[in-house]
Amino acid sequence: MGYNQKMYGLGSKRSIIREIFEYSKTRAAQIGAENVYDFSLGNPSVPAPAEVNQTIKELLETGNSVLLHGYTSAQGDAGVRSVIAEKINRDFNVGISLNHIYMTCGAAASLSICLKALIEDGEDDECIVFAPFFTEYRVFIENAGGKIIISQPMEKTFQINIADFEGKINAHTKAVIVNSPNNPSGVVYSEETVKKLCEVLTRKSKEFGHAIYLIADEPYRELVYSGVEVPYLMNYYDNTLVCYSYSKSLSLPGERIGYIAVCPKMQDCQNIYLAVCGAGRSLGYVCAPSLFQQVISRCADAKVNIDVYKENRDILYDNLTSFGYECVKPDGAFYLFVKALEEDAYKFYEKAKTHEILVVPCDDFGVKGYVRIAYCTDKSRVEGALPAFRELAKEYQ
Numbered sequence: 001m002g003y004n005q006k007m008y009g010l011g012s013k014r015s016i017i018r019e020i021f022e023y024s025k026t027r028a029a030q031i032g033a034e035n036v037y038d039f040s041l042g043n044p045s046v047p048a049p050a051e052v053n054q055t056i057k058e059l060l061e062t063g064n065s066v067l068l069h070g071y072t073s074a075q076g077d078a079g080v081r082s083v084i085a086e087k088i089n090r091d092f093n094v095g096i097s098l099n100h101i102y103m104t105c106g107a108a109a110s111l112s113i114c115l116k117a118l119i120e121d122g123e124d125d126e127c128i129v130f131a132p133f134f135t136e137y138r139v140f141i142e143n144a145g146g147k148i149i150i151s152q153p154m155e156k157t158f159q160i161n162i163a164d165f166e167g168k169i170n171a172h173t174k175a176v177i178v179n180s181p182n183n184p185s186g187v188v189y190s191e192e193t194v195k196k197l198c199e200v201l202t203r204k205s206k207e208f209g210h211a212i213y214l215i216a217d218e219p220y221r222e223l224v225y226s227g228v229e230v231p232y233l234m235n236y237y238d239n240t241l242v243c244y245s246y247s248k249s250l251s252l253p254g255e256r257i258g259y260i261a262v263c264p265k266m267q268d269c270q271n272i273y274l275a276v277c278g279a280g281r282s283l284g285y286v287c288a289p290s291l292f293q294q295v296i297s298r299c300a301d302a303k304v305n306i307d308v309y310k311e312n313r314d315i316l317y318d319n320l321t322s323f324g325y326e327c328v329k330p331d332g333a334f335y336l337f338v339k340a341l342e343e344d345a346y347k348f349y350e351k352a353k354t355h356e357i358l359v360v361p362c363d364d365f366g367v368k369g370y371v372r373i374a375y376c377t378d379k380s381r382v383e384g385a386l387p388a389f390r391e392l393a394k395e396y397q
């Protein structure tokens with residue numbers, strides 16, 4: 001038909017989240033934005049740290065503008081990659097160097113590059129993801145020529161179900177994506193879970209005679225509450241690639257900046273790094289935004305204030321459970337994963353809409369019968385929505 005039908009399908013079919021977002025704008029124009037309780041999009045609501053904005057200003061005022069806006073090396077500026085390697089070593093002591101870091105325009109690019117680097121043409125390679133999972137994984141895996149395999153979680157806790165996971169591994173398993181803190185459940189995988197996962201991976205890699213790679217998708221690493229630790233997967237499994245992003249950790253989603261870190265202890269580490277460089281090249285993901293490479297290298301230890309997220313989490317969790325909703329208390333990210341009050345999450349979403357509440361039905365995330373509430377919004381909106389959530393619950397009593 002003259003163009004790629006698969007790509008046409010991706011472009012013409014809006015994701016449910018985007019669909020809701022568009023509806024939200026239309027509805028806000030009709031009844032006023034303050035009357036629409038939109039919890040659909042994972043767009044950070046806290047500002048980037050002041051030092052980030054200050055650094056941008058200083059760079060523009062005092063930096064060499066040709067260099068600042070110019071191309072860097074394809075894999076990113078060497079000085080920037082050194083700073084990132086030092087930061088990772090300071091935090092996690094993994095002995096990484098600039099030669100293991102590849103700068104990207106965010107976690108989406110990092111994931112696409114890693115998958116392209118690992119999945120082999122015509123080999124029927126499979127990639128396991130843990131439900132509930134970020135829906136774009138399917139797009140990235142299939143685009144790299146792989147097959148997505150979904151492992152179902154433990155009931156109620158949404159931790160990884162190790163037995164289910166083990167049963168999904170076979171000779172074609174090439175990679176496994178772990179996202180913790182998780183979108184959409186907010187769950188942080190415990191150290192116990194991580195250890196078991198890595199034990200299975202080590203044993204199965206041996207059994208099948210090839211490496212099974214662990215891809216750690218970590219845009220929410222810094223968004224954790226109540227001192228919960230997020231295990232750094234390189235310290236548990238050598239064949240790990242970390243996909244990091246500053247979209248949420250520094251509230252910079254529109255600036256498109258992140259990196260891939262290849263574990264220095266990985267078998268064939270330098271060749272895998274070169275495959276990452278090749279995948280970046282083949283996908284056109286070279287020279288990540290130059291100005292923002294400089295910004296993040298000068299703000300390596302900056303943090304956003306996540307107090308609002310924690311407050312919103314507590315208000316929503318405490319109130320919704322008291323109204324009769326069921327959900328696991330999230331330790332991180334800015335999502336609450338709530339059991340729909342009827343079997344069909346989409347119908348529940350439609351009913352919530354009649355109360356001006358916009359949540360995301362999660363069937364596409366691999367778990368049926370749940371909706372996601374993105375609470376990266378003002379506290380007043382969260383508090384304002386509570387009576388509507390109560391009325392919605394009453395409809396089901």
Ligand code: PLP
Nearest residue numbers: 042106107108134179183245247
């Ligand atoms: N991975 C997960 C789990 C996400 O939730 C997101 C964005 O919401 C991404 C990756 C993509 O992040 P980025 O904006 O850095 O491309």
